[in-house]
Amino acid sequence: MMEKYAVFGNPINHSKSPSxxxxxxxxxxxxxxxxxxCSPLDDFATNVHNFFKNGGCGANVTVPFKLAAFELAEFxxxxxxxxxxxxxxxxxNDKLIADNTDGIGLVxxxxxxxxxxxxxxxxxxxGAGGAVxxxxxxLLNESPKLLSIKNRTKIKAEDIVNDFTKLGPIKLYDDNSxxxxxxxxxxxxxxxxxxxxxxxxxxxxQTICYDLFYSDELTPFLQNAKEQGINQCLDGWGMLVEQAAxxxxxxxxxRPQTTYLINNRF
Ligand code: NDP
Numbered sequence: 001m002m003e004k005y006a007v008f009g010n011p012i013n014h015s016k017s018p019s020x021x022x023x024x025x026x027x028x029x030x031x032x033x034x035x036x037x038c039s040p041l042d043d044f045a046t047n048v049h050n051f052f053k054n055g056g057c058g059a060n061v062t063v064p065f066k067l068a069a070f071e072l073a074e075f076x077x078x079x080x081x082x083x084x085x086x087x088x089x090x091x092x093n094d095k096l097i098a099d100n101t102d103g104i105g106l107v108x109x110x111x112x113x114x115x116x117x118x119x120x121x122x123x124x125x126x127g128a129g130g131a132v133x134x135x136x137x138x139l140l141n142e143s144p145k146l147l148s149i150k151n152r153t154k155i156k157a158e159d160i161v162n163d164f165t166k167l168g169p170i171k172l173y174d175d176n177s178x179x180x181x182x183x184x185x186x187x188x189x190x191x192x193x194x195x196x197x198x199x200x201x202x203x204x205x206q207t208i209c210y211d212l213f214y215s216d217e218l219t220p221f222l223q224n225a226k227e228q229g230i231n232q233c234l235d236g237w238g239m240l241v242e243q244a245a246x247x248x249x250x251x252x253x254x255r256p257q258t259t260y261l262i263n264n265r266f
Contacts, residue, residue: 001055002031002032002033003030003032003033003057004032004033004035004051004054004055004056004057005021005032005033005034005035005056005057005058005059005060005251006034006035006036006037006051006056006059006060007034007035007036007037007059007060007061007062008037008039008044008047008048008051008059008060008061008062008065008069009036009037009038009039009061009062009063009064009065010038010039010040010041010063010064010065011038012036012037012038012062013036013038015036015062016240016266017034017036017060017062017244018034018035018036019266020240020241020244020261021034021244021247021248022034023256023260023261024244024245024248024256025252027256027257028252028254028256030252037051039065041064044065044068044069044072045068045072048069048072048089048096052089052091052096057090057091057251058088058089058090058247058250058251059088059089059090060087060088060089060244060247061086061087061088061089062087063130066085066086066087066100066130066134067084067085067130069085069086069087069089069098070083070084070085070086070098070100072089072096072098073086073089073096073097073098074095074096074097075092075095075096075097075098076097076098076099077097077098077099077100079099079100079101079103079104079137079138080098080099080100082100082137082164082167083100083102083103083133083134083136083137084133085100085130085133085134086098086099086100087099087100087101087102087134087243087247088100088101088246088247088250090250090251099247099250100134101243101244101246101247101250102131102134102135102138102239102243103134103135103136103137103138103139104138104242104243104246105239105240105241105242105243105244105245105246106135106138106139106184106212106236106239106242106243107138107139107141107142108242108245108246108258109234109238109239109241109242109262110182110210111142113238113242113258113262114208114234114238116182116208118139118142118143118144118182119142119143119144120143120144120145121144121145121181121182122144122145122146122148122177122178122179122180122181122182123139123144123146123147123148123180123181123182123183123184124148124149124150124173124177124180124182124183124184124201125139125147125148125149125150125184125186126150126151126183126184126185126186126187126196127151127185127186127187127188128149128151128153128156128157128159128160129156129186129187129188131186131212132149132151132160132186133160133163135184135186135212136149136160136164136167136170137164137167140164140167140168140169140170141167141168143168144168144169145169146169146170146171146178147168147169147170147171148170148171148172148173148174148177148180149161149170149171149172149173150172150173151187152187154172157172157173158172177202178202179202179203179204179207180201180202180203180207181204181206181207181208182207182208182209182210183198183201183203183207183208183209183210183225184210184211184212185209185210185211185212185213185219185221185222186212188213189220189221190211190213190215190219190220190221191213193220194220195220195221195223195224196220196221196224197224198221198224198225198228199228203228203230205229205231206232207230207232208230208232208233208234209221209222209225209230209232209233209234210233210234210235210236211233211234211235211236212235212236212239213235213236214235214236214237214239214240215235216265218233218235219235222234222235237262237265238262241258241261241262242258245258
C-alpha cells in the first residue's frame with residue numbers, strides 16, 4: 001500500500017509541501033501520497049490521531065499548530081525540545097514523536113546553498129514569534145559571535161533571550177550593537193506588506209539580508225534592504241526546501257537532493 005503523508009495547517013491551500021515531497025519521493029523511486037489537511041482550530045489533536053490511526057506514516061505541521069503538535073507528542077526530539085514547537089510528526093514504537101526541522105533548514109540554506117559560514121558572525125534576528133524559536137537554537141549551535149534579537153513587542157524578545165541564553169551568546173538588540181554580518185527578518189511583516197525600517201540598523205557592504213518569508217518578487221524587507229545599498233538579499237524559499245528535505249530524511253532515512261527545487265521555484 002502507498003505510504004501516506006500530510007501537512008496540517010489552517011489555512012493550508014497555499015502549501016508547497018505536497019509538491020516538494022512528491023519531487024523528493026520520485027528521486028528515490030517511491031510512490032507516496034501527501035495531502036494537505038485543513039484542521040479545524042479546535043480539533044487538531046483528533047485530526048492528527050485519526051491520520052496516524054488510519055495508516056499515516058508522517059506529518060508536517062504549519063501555522064497555527066506547531067505548538068499544539070509539540071504538546072501532543074509523547075516524545076520530543078532535541079530540536080523540538082529546544083523550540084517547544086514541532087513541524088514534523090511520526091510514529092515510533094507506537095509513540096507519537098515530534099521534531100522540528102525549521103532551524104536546520106535555515107542553517108543548511110545559509111551554509112550549503114549560500115556559502116555563509118555562521119561561526120564568529122554577528123547576527124541580528126528581527127521578530128520573536130514561533131519562527132524565531134525554531135531557528136535560534138540551530139543558529140547558536142553554529143557558534144556565531146553574537147545573536148541579537150529585536151522585536152516590536154520587547155518583552156517577547158526578552159523571553160527568547162532568557163530561554164536560549166544557556167545555548168550560546170544571545171542578547172537584546174541595543175544602540176551599541178556592532179555592524180551585523182547577517183540580518184534575518186523573522187517577523188511576519190512581509191505577509192502584511194509592511195515595510196520594516198532598516199535605517200538605524202548597523203550593517204556593512206557585505207551584510208546579507210535574509211527574509212524567512214518567500215515570494216516571487218523581492219519582499220518589502222528585501223526591497224528596503226536593496227534601497228539601503230545591501231546587495232545580498234535572500235528569501236526563505238531555500239529554507240522551505242531544506243526543512244522539507246530534513247523531514248523527508250526523518251521519515252524515509254534518505255536525504256534527497258535539494259538543488260533542483262532551490263533553483264526552480266514554483
Ligand atoms: P508569528 O505570528 O509567531 O510571529 C510574528 C512576529 O512578527 C512577531 O514577532 C511580531 O511582533 C512580528 N510582526 C508582525 N508584523 C509586524 C510588523 N508589521 N512590524 C514589525 N513586526 C511585526 O509568526 P512566525 O514566527 O510563525 O512566522 C514569521 C515569518 O516566518 C512568516 O513570514 C513566515 O511565513 C516565515 N516562516 C518561513 C519559514 C520557511 O520555511 N521559509 C518557516 C517558518 C516561518 P509582535 O511580537 O510585536 O507581535
